[in-house]
Amino acid sequence: TVRKLFLLPGDGIGPEAMNEVRKIIAYMNAELGGSYETDEGLVGGSAYDAHGVAISEGDMAKAMAADAVLFGAVGGPQWDAVPYDVRPEAGLLRLRKDLELFANLRPAICYPALASASSLKPELVEGLDILIVRELTGGVYFGEPKTITDLGNGQKRAIDTQVYDTYEIERISAVAFELARTRKNAVCSMEKRNVMKSGVLWNQVVTELHKAKFSDVKLEHMLADAGGMQLVRAPKQFDVIVTDNLFGDMLSDVASMLTGSLGMLPSASLGAPDGKTGQRKAMYEPVHGSAPDIAGKGIANPIAMIASFAMCLRYSFGEIAQADALEKAIANVLDRGIRTGDIMAEGCKQVGTVEMGDAILAEFKSL
Numbered sequence: 287t288v289r290k291l292f293l294l295p296g297d298g299i300g301p302e303a304m305n306e307v308r309k310i311i312a313y314m315n316a317e318l319g320g321s322y323e324t325d326e327g328l329v330g331g332s333a334y335d336a337h338g339v340a341i342s343e344g345d346m347a348k349a350m351a352a353d354a355v356l357f358g359a360v361g362g363p364q365w366d367a368v369p370y371d372v373r374p375e376a377g378l379l380r381l382r383k384d385l386e387l388f389a390n391l392r393p394a395i396c397y398p399a400l401a402s403a404s405s406l407k408p409e410l411v412e413g414l415d416i417l418i419v420r421e422l423t424g425g426v427y428f429g430e431p432k433t434i435t436d437l438g439n440g441q442k443r444a445i446d447t448q449v450y451d452t453y454e455i456e457r458i459s460a461v462a463f464e465l466a467r468t469r470k471n472a473v474c475s476m477e478k479r480n481v482m483k484s485g486v487l488w489n490q491v492v493t494e495l496h497k498a499k500f501s502d503v504k505l506e507h508m509l510a511d512a513g514g515m516q517l518v519r520a521p522k523q524f525d526v527i528v529t530d531n532l533f534g535d536m537l538s539d540v541a542s543m544l545t546g547s548l549g550m551l552p553s554a555s556l557g558a559p560d561g562k563t564g565q566r567k568a569m570y571e572p573v574h575g576s577a578p579d580i581a582g583k584g585i586a587n588p589i590a591m592i593a594s595f596a597m598c599l600r601y602s603f604g605e606i607a608q609a610d611a612l613e614k615a616i617a618n619v620l621d622r623g624i625r626t627g628d629i630m631a632e633g634c635k636q637v638g639t640v641e642m643g644d645a646i647l648a649e650f651k652s653l
C-alpha cells in the first residue's frame with residue numbers, strides 16, 4: 287500500500303532541512319522497497335507570498351488526505367507586519383486545529399556523543415531516550431471562564447479554568463500506552479491529584495483505561511512536581527510520560543535541556559485514529575523555528591528534521607527497525623565527530639547541512 291507523505295518545508299531553514307529528508311525517502315523508495323508517495327505544498331511566509339494566506343485550501347486538503355505531514359518551520363522578519371490571521375504561525379495553528387492534533391510528542395534523546403552538552407552530568411543523560419506525551423488541545427489554556435475582571439476596589443481578578451472531560455484523558459492516555467508498546471513498554475502519568483480535581487479524574491481515567499485495554503504496559507503515577515524533580519535527578523528512569531497541556535508544556539521544555547542543541551530536537555503531533563484504517567492523523571516537525579539568522583547559508587543542522595522523519599517511520603508506519611536504524615545512523619555520525627556549527631566541539635569536523643545529510647544517509651545505507 288502506498289503511504290502518502292505531504293511535505294510542507296515552509297520558510298527559512300525549513301526547506302534546507304527538508305531536502306535532507308527527501309534524499310532519505312528517495313533512497314528508501316529506490317532500495318528498501320518503500321512505497322512513500324510525496325507531495326509538497328507551501329506554508330507560512332512562502333504561502334503568503336504566493337497566495338496571500340498562511341496555507342491554501344488546496345494544501346489543507348492535501349494535508350488532511352495524507353497519512354503523515356512533514357513540516358519544516360515557518361516565519362521570518364520579512365513577514366512580521368502581515369495581517370494577524372495570515373501570519374506564518376497561522377498556517378501551523380490551522381493544521382493543528384483541522385487535523386485535530388491533540389497529542390504532542392516530544393522525545394528527549396541524548397546521543398552519547400553530545401552528553402557533555404547537556405545541562406546535567408553526562409552519566410545521567412548518556413543514552414537517554416524518553417518521550418513526553420502532552421495533551422495539546424484542552425486544559426487550562428483553553429478552559430472557560432478565562433477572564434480578567436475589575437473588582438472596583440483597585441483590584442483585578444484573573445481567572446483561568448482547567449477543564450478535562452473523560453474522553454480527552456482517555457484518548458491522550460491511549461496514545462501514550464500505544465506508543466509505549468513500540469518502546470520500553472512503560473508509562474508514567476503525571477498530574478496533581480492532591481490539589482486538583484482534574485488531577486483526580488486524570489488519575490482515575492488513566493488507571494481504568496490501563497486495566498481495561500493496556501494491562502500489559504507498566505503504569506506508574508507521579509505528582510507532576512515530583513515528576514519534574516525526578517526528570518532532572520534521574521531522567522533515565524522514564525520511558526513514556528503522559529501529562530496535561532500545562533504540565534506537559536513545562537516538563538517538555540525541561541526535558542529538552544537534557545539533550546543539547548535546538549537543532550537536534552524532533553517532535554510529533556497525533557490526532558484521532560481513522561475510523562476505517564485506524565491510521566492516526568499525524569504531523570512531524572522539528573522543535574526549532576526558521577532560524578532566519580542562518581537561513582540560506584547551508585549551515586543549518588538537519589538532524590531535528592531527520593529525527594522527526596524517524597518518528598514518522600516509527601509512529602505512523604510502525605517501521606521500528608528502519609526508525610531505529612535512522613536514529614542509530616545519526617548517533618554514529620555524531621560519534622565520528624561530524625558536526626554542524628551549532629553542535630561543534632573541539633576536535634570535531636565542522637560540516638554544512640548537505641554534508642551532514644549525506645553522512646547520515648551513507649551511514650543509514652550501511653546499517
Ligand code: NAI
Pocket residue numbers: 299358359360361362363378548549550571573574575576577578579580585586587588590628
Ligand atoms: P529559532 O528556533 O528559529 O532559532 C533560535 C536560534 O537557534 C537561532 O540562533 C538559530 O540560528 C538556532 N537554530 C535553530 N534551529 C537550528 C538548526 N536546525 N541548526 C542550527 N541552528 C539552529 O527560533 P527564533 O529565532 O526564536 O525564531 C525565528 C523564526 O522562527 C520566528 O519567525 C519564529 O516565529 C519562528 N518559529 C517557528 C517555529 C515553527 O515553525 N514551529 C517555532 C519557533 C519559532
Ligand code: MG
Pocket residue numbers: 535536539
Ligand atoms: Mg513551551
